[in-house]
Amino acid sequence: MESKGYAAISGNAKLEPYTFERRDLGAHDVALDIAYGGICHSDIHQVREEWGSSLFPMVPGHEIVGRVTSIGSSVSKFAIGDLIGIGVFIDSCRECENCLAGKQQYCLGGMTGTYNTYERNTKKIAFGGYANNFVIDEGYAVHVPENLALEGVAPLMCAGITLYSPLRHWKAGPGKKVAIMGLGGLGHMGVKFAAALGAHVTVLSHSPSKRADALDMGAHEFLVMDSEEMFKEHKRSFDLILNTVSADMPVEKYLGLVKVDGTLVMIGLPSAPLAISAGALIGSRRSLSGSMIGGIPELQEMLDFCGKHNIVSDVEVIDPSYINQAYDRTVASDVKYRFVIDASKF
Numbered sequence: 001m002e003s004k005g006y007a008a009i010s011g012n013a014k015l016e017p018y019t020f021e022r023r024d025l026g027a028h029d030v031a032l033d034i035a036y037g038g039i040c041h042s043d044i045h046q047v048r049e050e051w052g053s054s055l056f057p058m059v060p061g062h063e064i065v066g067r068v069t070s071i072g073s074s075v076s077k078f079a080i081g082d083l084i085g086i087g088v089f090i091d092s093c094r095e096c097e098n099c100l101a102g103k104q105q106y107c108l109g110g111m112t113g114t115y116n117t118y119e120r121n122t123k124k125i126a127f128g129g130y131a132n133n134f135v136i137d138e139g140y141a142v143h144v145p146e147n148l149a150l151e152g153v154a155p156l157m158c159a160g161i162t163l164y165s166p167l168r169h170w171k172a173g174p175g176k177k178v179a180i181m182g183l184g185g186l187g188h189m190g191v192k193f194a195a196a197l198g199a200h201v202t203v204l205s206h207s208p209s210k211r212a213d214a215l216d217m218g219a220h221e222f223l224v225m226d227s228e229e230m231f232k233e234h235k236r237s238f239d240l241i242l243n244t245v246s247a248d249m250p251v252e253k254y255l256g257l258v259k260v261d262g263t264l265v266m267i268g269l270p271s272a273p274l275a276i277s278a279g280a281l282i283g284s285r286r287s288l289s290g291s292m293i294g295g296i297p298e299l300q301e302m303l304d305f306c307g308k309h310n311i312v313s314d315v316e317v318i319d320p321s322y323i324n325q326a327y328d329r330t331v332a333s334d335v336k337y338r339f340v341i342d343a344s345k346f
Helices: 041-047 150-157 159-169 187-196 208-216 228-233 251-255 278-282 296-309 320-331
Strands: 002-007 016-021 029-038 064-071 083-086 089-091 133-137 177-181 200-205 221-224 238-243 258-266 287-290 315-318 338-342
Touching: 002 320, 029 150, 041 320, 064 133, 064 150, 083 150, 089 133, 150 159, 150 296, 150 315, 150 338, 159 187, 159 238, 159 296, 177 187, 187 200, 187 208, 187 296, 200 208, 208 221, 238 251, 251 258, 251 278, 315 320, 320 338
Parallel strands: 177 200, 177 238, 200 221, 238 258, 258 287, 315 338
Antiparallel strands: 002 016, 029 064, 029 133, 029 338, 064 083
């Protein structure tokens, strides 16, 4: 199946129009026309080889929503015309304890990423969602509620599930005080989900200009953490803190904001190792943990929750020709709050 998209031909290159072929439709595969594809900051890291060597040519994109156009002979999960979503991975070993438990993101054999990896069966480079169509095994796609605005659905497939999963795992809900560090592409989804789950939500930020947005999204409080007094005033205040910030920061100071038996979860990826004293954990039986996306069952649960509560990402829709500018603006945090590509323009 011929595909038209945008690709980086070599490391740190500008993305440019690119025509390629998807694999033939297998018995358990579905093909779809992509409606929208989100731009995740991790796309930029991989194109620019900031996380190590990448595979080229690279068609990035793992926030995908579209409609099924054809199905394989053994497909039972989807029908032609169904609205479906694809996220960060397209396959896994299917045999390890984590895959069998629906936690494919933690596959012991390594999940197969949507791009910048080799497909497990064909051994060819996997091309992502900056394109007009896609082919995927039915087991690794999910149903999308029809009532949601499609452009806002695409980022749910990565940014959304990345925040939904830890909120569910640490049981955010009524009676819980949850803090979200950072109000960006990830953080704004955490605010919406935590509020819809019934938690008391606080945004911790260094940008006072984001206060109004945070409160509009459901936050109950907005704290500008710009002084030692703020850290002292809110000591031991939160049951759960989700750190969506990738910049290096004094995490131990934020641990001081966690209650007894509370948890600070790392979601962003700082470049430097964390320096944490044992006392910061022992003193209040706190936990420092981490979380990464979600498995297929949880991804479907999140989309059903979004359908019920009408939750989507705040986005700026762009033509494919604007991708390179969008990359620069994403790095500069100049977007509210996620860029999404209109795939009909490929």
